[in-house]
Amino acid sequence: MKIKSVFYYQARLFCTPVLVYFLIVIGLYLIGCIPAIVMKDGAEQTIQFSGFDISGVIFIFIMGLCSFKPSFRFFIGNSISRKSQFWGTVGSLIALAAVMSLITTLFSVFFPLLTNYSSFFYIIYNAAYAGLDPKMLYTSVPFLLTCFLWTFLLFLAAAAAGYFLTVFAYRMSKALKLFFFIGVPVLFVVIIPIIDTYLTQMTISHLLVKAVVQSMGFAGFPPNPYIACITFTGITVVFFVLSYLCIRRAVLKEG
Amino acid sequence: MKTIEVKGISKNFKDTRALDNVTLTFKENRIYGLLGRNGAGKSTLLNLISNRLFPDSGSICVCGEPVMENDRALSYLFCMSDQDLYPEGMRVEAAFQWSGVFYPDFDMEYAKSLSKKFGLRLNKKIKNLSTGYASIFKLIVALSCNVPFVLLDEPVLGLDANHRDLFYRELLDAYANNPRTFIISTHLIEEVAGIIEQVVIIKEGKVILNDSMENVLSMGYCITGPVAAVDSYAAGKKLLGENVLGGLKSAYFWGQYDTDPLPQGLERSSLDLQKLFIELTNA
Amino acid sequence: MRDEISNAVPIYLKVAEKIEDAILSGAFPEDTQVPSTTEISIHDKINPATALKGVNLLVENGVLYKKRGVGMFVSPGAAEKIKQRRKEEFSKNYIRDLILEAQKLSLTKEEVISLIERGYENENH
Numbered sequence: 001m002k003i004k005s006v007f008y009y010q011a012r013l014f015c016t017p018v019l020v021y022f023l024i025v026i027g028l029y030l031i032g033c034i035p036a037i038v039m040k041d042g043a044e045q046t047i048q049f050s051g052f053d054i055s056g057v058i059f060i061f062i063m064g065l066c067s068f069k070p071s072f073r074f075f076i077g078n079s080i081s082r083k084s085q086f087w088g089t090v091g092s093l094i095a096l097a098a099v100m101s102l103i104t105t106l107f108s109v110f111f112p113l114l115t116n117y118s119s120f121f122y123i124i125y126n127a128a129y130a131g132l133d134p135k136m137l138y139t140s141v142p143f144l145l146t147c148f149l150w151t152f153l154l155f156l157a158a159a160a161a162g163y164f165l166t167v168f169a170y171r172m173s174k175a176l177k178l179f180f181f182i183g184v185p186v187l188f189v190v191i192i193p194i195i196d197t198y199l200t201q202m203t204i205s206h207l208l209v210k211a212v213v214q215s216m217g218f219a220g221f222p223p224n225p226y227i228a229c230i231t232f233t234g235i236t237v238v239f240f241v242l243s244y245l246c247i248r249r250a251v252l253k254e255g
Numbered sequence: 256m257k258t259i260e261v262k263g264i265s266k267n268f269k270d271t272r273a274l275d276n277v278t279l280t281f282k283e284n285r286i287y288g289l290l291g292r293n294g295a296g297k298s299t300l301l302n303l304i305s306n307r308l309f310p311d312s313g314s315i316c317v318c319g320e321p322v323m324e325n326d327r328a329l330s331y332l333f334c335m336s337d338q339d340l341y342p343e344g345m346r347v348e349a350a351f352q353w354s355g356v357f358y359p360d361f362d363m364e365y366a367k368s369l370s371k372k373f374g375l376r377l378n379k380k381i382k383n384l385s386t387g388y389a390s391i392f393k394l395i396v397a398l399s400c401n402v403p404f405v406l407l408d409e410p411v412l413g414l415d416a417n418h419r420d421l422f423y424r425e426l427l428d429a430y431a432n433n434p435r436t437f438i439i440s441t442h443l444i445e446e447v448a449g450i451i452e453q454v455v456i457i458k459e460g461k462v463i464l465n466d467s468m469e470n471v472l473s474m475g476y477c478i479t480g481p482v483a484a485v486d487s488y489a490a491g492k493k494l495l496g497e498n499v500l501g502g503l504k505s506a507y508f509w510g511q512y513d514t515d516p517l518p519q520g521l522e523r524s525s526l527d528l529q530k531l532f533i534e535l536t537n538a
Numbered sequence: 539m540r541d542e543i544s545n546a547v548p549i550y551l552k553v554a555e556k557i558e559d560a561i562l563s564g565a566f567p568e569d570t571q572v573p574s575t576t577e578i579s580i581h582d583k584i585n586p587a588t589a590l591k592g593v594n595l596l597v598e599n600g601v602l603y604k605k606r607g608v609g610m611f612v613s614p615g616a617a618e619k620i621k622q623r624r625k626e627e628f629s630k631n632y633i634r635d636l637i638l639e640a641q642k643l644s645l646t647k648e649e650v651i652s653l654i655e656r657g658y659e660n661e662n663h
Contacts, residue, residue, distance in 0.1 A: 431580070
């Protein structure tokens with residue numbers, strides 16, 4: 001019953017940062033357009049402004065990171081159960097991902113008007129739309145819908161990852177925190193490459209790369225963005241489930 | 256029935272037993288004093304009641320419903336403690352507004368009028384408040400949210416004498432206008448002795464006393480006189496403690512005192528709540 | 539053998555005593571309303587239930603009467619009632635302590651009486 005209040009609070013928290021983020025993006029875009037407008041005739045614009053929307057992934061990941069600890073103390077102090085905190089926050093992250101992906105998709109419609117622009121989605125999956133005129137794509141509703149869905153699920157997965165990391169870190173003792181946050185990167189950056197180079201003839205790296213490629217829908221040709229959507233959804237669910245398990249027994253700590 | 260039922264609650268922290276099989280009932284519309292030495296378990300008990308910690312065993316029900324992770328049961332209480340739980344950058348007025356969102360019966364006008372009385376500026380950032388004013392801010396929220404159970408953990412921490420006086424009067428005023436239960440956990444025993452009706456004393460995680468103020472005060476007394484005379488008087492009675500100054504001894508007893516005349520040389524005097532508390536909780 | 543348990547007078551009795559003193563001094567005239575238990579509780583920083591107990595005691599003694607929906611009022615003749623009751627208790631409250639203390643100091647009855655007489659003479663000057 002307190003889920004709505006939690007949602008409202010978290011959503012309010014996101015408002016200003018999101019506004020600032022998009023103003024910066026639009027601002028940079030407009031600055032990037034100046035040369036294009038100045039050199040109106042002649043050669044195609046050389047300013048590459050494509051794919052910046054990937055910064056949205058980082059931004060929403062950080063929003064996910066920020067949506068637990070300070071709010072947890074505030075909600076607990078106002079007698080709100082962890083269950084309501086979880087669902088309210090998940091709801092607010094879903095809303096955030098939806099709003100951000102909507103605006104990002106709209107960029108795909110409006111940005112090309114002034115300069116050459118391709119969304120990150122198009123950069124990855126343009127092979128799937130090879131037969132179509134790029135300029136027409138941006139008014140093609142099926143393309144935009146797929147772009148929106150893919151972007152939304154990617155953003156949501158990033159938010160879920162951020163949220164999970166911060167709840168997980170809150171529950172971990174200092175020793176365990178060190179173990180995970182240093183251990184996991186070390187595993188991937190040092191241990192696996194070493195094992196691969198000397199023992200398994202790069203099979204592990206091969207398999208990992210293959211897994212990533214396939215989960216993004218590049219198993220066959222043309223690439224299938226919907227596979228990636230399923231992958232992102234799976235990642236989101238896993239992270240949110242793990243977050244719930246962590247938050248269930250989170251206690252109010254000193255200070 | 257509007258009560259808080261604590262049944263068989265135990266809580267351990269690493270190697271310390273903070274609460275040991277505690278069973279208590281807090282009834283509606285009463286002012287309780289929750290007393291205990293540092294580390295006795297008072298804050299732990301209040302944190303368990305307000306779902307901030309989880310018990311190792313036992314259950315806590317508020318208005319008949321288990322409190323753990325239960326928004327409805329939790330909506331019946333507000334817990335004020337010395338921890339700062341408000342987000343970085345939040346100002347007093349905004350905090351009041353959010354309290355109104357989380358507590359539908361929160362009285363904003365009352366909160367503002369109390370802020371004026373205490374001299375709390377509404378536009379100040381909570382993290383910039385002094386210890387005293389941070390307590391005052393939290394007190395005002397506690398008094399304004401109009402829930403049946405208000406838990407106050409060291410409410411007057413850092414408050415000067417004038418503000419403490421004002422607080423007790425405002426609490427009584429709020430209690431009279433809108434009866435509810437206050438559970439006050441404090442070290443300033445003499446100050447609250449006048450306003451509390453029911454005394455709960457916790458010692459080393461166990462409840463050693465849970466009775467009305469009247470009964471408690473009538474059960475403690477002090478006998479002073481020559482050492483030998485006091486010692487023979489003490490036979491068969493429950494001795495809480497004693498104090499010797501040369502040949503003069505003061506002994507503190509617990510029990511219904513008989514109105515029989517005292518033996519030669521002995522004098523009887525009363526024990527106020529603080530003296531009684533000290534004798535009951537000395538090791 | 540002095541019994542000092544009297545300094546453990548329960549708060550509600552102190553409340554009753556205070557109101558009686560105010561009636562005797564004229565601060566609360568007869569047939570006027572006395573402060574509500576809420577006002578008393580806030581003024582003295584005591585629990586309202588305690589204040590109520592003190593007020594109810596005075597109602598029982600006939601010193602105060604309740605007007606439904608309005609509040610507590612001083613009974614007609616309350617001052618006299620109070621004086622009468624205190625006269626009866628004068629012996630218990632003051633005389634007994636006087637005698638006990640005198641015995642402690644080994645004063646004879648005659649010495650005590652002459653001290654009392656001297657005390658009156660000083661008062662009249």
